[in-house]
Amino acid sequence: MLANADIDNSQALTERQKAVLDAALRLLVEEGDHLTMTAVARRASCSKETLYKWFGDRDGLLTATVQWQASKVRVASVDGKGLDLASLTASLERFASDWLKVISSDTSIALNRVAVGHAGSGKDNLGAVVLENGRFALARRLKPVLEAGRQAGLLEFTDAETAFRTFFGLVARDVQIRLLLGDRLELTEAAIGGDAARATQQFLALHGAKTGPQSL
Amino acid sequence: MLANADIDNSQALTERQKAVLDAALRLLVEEGDHLTMTAVARRASCSKETLYKWFGDRDGLLTATVQWQASKVRVASVDGKGLDLASLTASLERFASDWLKVISSDTSIALNRVAVGHAGSGKDNLGAVVLENGRFALARRLKPVLEAGRQAGLLEFTDAETAFRTFFGLVARDVQIRLLLGDRLELTEAAIGGDAARATQQFLALHGAKTGPQSL
DNA sequence: GCCGAACCGTAACGTACGGTACGGCTTCTG
DNA sequence: CAGAAGCCGTACCGTACGTTACGGTTCGGC
Numbered sequence: 245m246l247a248n249a250d251i252d253n254s255q256a257l258t259e260r261q262k263a264v265l266d267a268a269l270r271l272l273v274e275e276g277d278h279l280t281m282t283a284v285a286r287r288a289s290c291s292k293e294t295l296y297k298w299f300g301d302r303d304g305l306l307t308a309t310v311q312w313q314a315s316k317v318r319v320a321s322v323d324g325k326g327l328d329l330a331s332l333t334a335s336l337e338r339f340a341s342d343w344l345k346v347i348s349s350d351t352s353i354a355l356n357r358v359a360v361g362h363a364g365s366g367k368d369n370l371g372a373v374v375l376e377n378g379r380f381a382l383a384r385r386l387k388p389v390l391e392a393g394r395q396a397g398l399l400e401f402t403d404a405e406t407a408f409r410t411f412f413g414l415v416a417r418d419v420q421i422r423l424l425l426g427d428r429l430e431l432t433e434a435a436i437g438g439d440a441a442r443a444t445q446q447f448l449a450l451h452g453a454k455t456g457p458q459s460l
Numbered sequence: 461m462l463a464n465a466d467i468d469n470s471q472a473l474t475e476r477q478k479a480v481l482d483a484a485l486r487l488l489v490e491e492g493d494h495l496t497m498t499a500v501a502r503r504a505s506c507s508k509e510t511l512y513k514w515f516g517d518r519d520g521l522l523t524a525t526v527q528w529q530a531s532k533v534r535v536a537s538v539d540g541k542g543l544d545l546a547s548l549t550a551s552l553e554r555f556a557s558d559w560l561k562v563i564s565s566d567t568s569i570a571l572n573r574v575a576v577g578h579a580g581s582g583k584d585n586l587g588a589v590v591l592e593n594g595r596f597a598l599a600r601r602l603k604p605v606l607e608a609g610r611q612a613g614l615l616e617f618t619d620a621e622t623a624f625r626t627f628f629g630l631v632a633r634d635v636q637i638r639l640l641l642g643d644r645l646e647l648t649e650a651a652i653g654g655d656a657a658r659a660t661q662q663f664l665a666l667h668g669a670k671t672g673p674q675s676l
Numbered sequence: 677g678c679c680g681a682a683c684c685g686t687a688a689c690g691t692a693c694g695g696t697a698c699g700g701c702t703t704c705t706g
Numbered sequence: 707c708a709g710a711a712g713c714c715g716t717a718c719c720g721t722a723c724g725t726t727a728c729g730g731t732t733c734g735g736c
Contacts, residue, residue, distance in 0.1 A: 446626065
């Protein structure tokens with residue numbers, strides 16, 4: 245999985261270019277993969293010539309848009325200093341909550357839809373970009389927390405990757421695929437909080453250390 | 461969620477029409493949403509005129525293709541007569557294994573991709589069809605098993621839907637979204653079996669009855 | 677004030693593809 | 707065997723859209 249294209253190139257953009265990409269992003273959310281170069285140009289109040297000069301072609305514009313958004317949305321990194329069960333639980337809930345908010349946002353849904361569509365006829369690697377800045381970025385942030393939890397004797401697992409995937413499954417469940425497939429799935433703030441707490445408790449039930457601070 | 465369009469209309473198809481839809485399906489797997497009416501006609505050795513007469517337009521052909529495939533692929537229904545822990549475990553593992561096989565198949569990936577793409581610009585309801593014959597069909601088959609397990613005192617949960625979603629999350633984890641986004645994820649028969657067993661054990665750890673047959 | 681660069685708006689080009697029309701072939705029916 | 711119906715292959719039409727080209731405008735540097 246390509247691991248490049250993270251934050252580095254998001255700084256090689258003019259303010260004007262960022263504004264154009266924001267316009268493209270808004271259009272992407274509204275129209276899906278239907279967006280035309282003409283529409284982007286009109287929305288961004290720029291000429292098509294400029295679009296082609298800056299981004300090469302349609303795929304280039306799409307890729308730049310996805311990377312631009314990806315460089316903005318990041319699941320908050322939680323410091324692994326939480327050594328007690330309370331702070332670990334809070335961290336996990338925070339991760340779960342953030343992730344649910346991300347995958348249920350209009351922007352994420354639109355981006356994932358276009359990336360999934362393009363993954364079929366593999367001209368560009370939008371899917372890889374989304375994956376890299378989504379699920380894999382999340383894993384990179386969460387694993388240190390899991391490891392710290394294990395170091396502190398609060399968690400038990402053999403493989404951090406497997407543990408992460410279990411957590412991921414408990415949090416996301418069927419939410420993302422249902423949203424991508426067009427299911428109306430109202431995720432209120434309260435519902436997300438509840439789901440995050442439930443997923444965290446389930447994860448702790450599976451991987452919480454039986455020995456040590458099992459006082460409860 | 462529309463609950464119609466299940467098996468009923470898959471029988472209103474000529475053998476020839478089924479063959480045409482199979483050709484379209486194969487093309488869909490190969491080309492994704494790129495398939496053209498001309499390509500389908502050529503592959504199926506039929507005229508475009510026939511395609512339009514039979515299926516109306518491109519969306520009609522796509523919908524018919526998705527429904528045709530959906531009418532074929534069904535997760536095996538397991539009889540809820542298994543009253544002991546062993547058969548319940550076997551049933552759950554069977555469900556998990558079948559589901560993993562389905563979502564990792566080329567056909568499912570292609571179908572979900574096109575459905576996701578179309579869910580964006582909501583002209584048709586491919587997403588609803590896929591969802592109905594996939595995730596919701598699975599729930600309909602699995603819930604009786606869960607209920608039977610609860611009746612037999614083997615499982616504990618308050619809401620079957622929530623319990624199902626937990627099981628779903630433990631089984632699918634990040635597999636489907638990664639595959640849809642183009643991640644190469646080799647799922648061997650052995651890996652699927654292992655994942656199914658792990659997910660089942662995790663589910664039992666969360667929802668297995670503590671009282672009663674907790675002898676192990 | 678003049679020049680060139682960057683950019684906007686728009687017109688124009690080429691192509692791909694959805695949809696339609698039509699001629700010819702096979703099969704069925706009376 | 708004649709006529710009709712269904713279908714194949716293909717040519718054709720209209721449009722949407724990616725891409726290019728160009729005239730006009732703004733703006734920083736000399």
